[in-house]
Amino acid sequence: QxxxxxxxxxxSVPEGAIVSLNCTYSNSAFQYFMWYRQYxxxxxxxxxxxxxxxxxEDGRFTAQVDKSSKYISLxxxxxxxxxxxxYLCAMVNSGTYKYIFGTGTRLxxxx
Amino acid sequence: xxxxxxxxxxxxxxxxxxxxxxxxxxxxxxxNLYWYRQAxxxxxxxxxxxxxxxQISSEVPQNLSASRPQDRQFILSSKxxxxxxxxxxxxxxHRAGSKYEQYFGPGTRLTVT
Numbered sequence: 027q028x029x030x031x032x033x034x035x036x037x038s039v040p041e042g043a044i045v046s047l048n049c050t051y052s053n054s055a056f057q058y059f060m061w062y063r064q065y066x067x068x069x070x071x072x073x074x075x076x077x078x079x080x081x082x083e084d085g086r087f088t089a090q091v092d093k094s095s096k097y098i099s100l101x102x103x104x105x106x107x108x109x110x111x112x113y114l115c116a117m118v119n120s121g122t123y124k125y126i127f128g129t130g131t132r133l134x135x136x137x
Numbered sequence: 138x139x140x141x142x143x144x145x146x147x148x149x150x151x152x153x154x155x156x157x158x159x160x161x162x163x164x165x166x167x168x169n170l171y172w173y174r175q176a177x178x179x180x181x182x183x184x185x186x187x188x189x190x191x192q193i194s195s196e197v198p199q200n201l202s203a204s205r206p207q208d209r210q211f212i213l214s215s216k217x218x219x220x221x222x223x224x225x226x227x228x229x230x231h232r233a234g235s236k237y238e239q240y241f242g243p244g245t246r247l248t249v250t
Binding site: 058060062067068069070071072075077114116118120123124125127128129130 | 188225
């Protein structure tokens with residue numbers, strides 16, 4: 027079993043839709059959770075960073091962590107064609123430097 | 138603000154040739170630094186990380202090596218490239234005051250022919 031599982035997609039949605047992206051993980055020691063957006067041939071861009079369980083909102087983006095279920099989500103409201111990219115989840119536990127990444131979900135927002 | 142620079146942006150090298158990729162970080166001091174490789178259609182593979190000058194930890198025992206000659210400079214090297222070394226190489230660091238909030242540079246796309 028992989029430490030982090032992420033559906034590769036592609037996920038196609040119409041413009042304006044609410045998008046839900048998810049990762050599951052197996053290591054209960056993970057404490058810090060991140061979501062990245064990566065456009066083709068570019069470096070990943072950090073979108074959301076959360077510690078432990080709960081929700082965090084930033085504009086159209088909401089990150090949710092459920093440590094009891096070992097499940098994290100990224101919600102995108104009012105999705106735009108410019109949101110079309112690959113979204114990577116990542117996580118790490120304190121005291122280590124080894125981040126574990128999902129393989130990414132490709133999102134296409136259709137105009 | 139903090140910025141990660143990487144160069145070159147693109148590189149095409151023959152099998153057996155040497156490699157040197159450079160990463161520099163601006164706007165912070167004593168950062169943790171990381172080298173990742175992203176192969177086409179695959180996830181990010183951690184290659185090396187460094188918590189200080191001369192302190193390098195290797196995650197992948199291959200024909201790659203890393204050095205940190207200055208506080209904010211991280212270099213990835215190889216003496217002889219293999220075809221399997223092709224990929225997108227990313228340097229990463231963390232936000233000042235936030236040891237676990239990792240962000241990435243623009244990357245170097247390496248093609249070994």
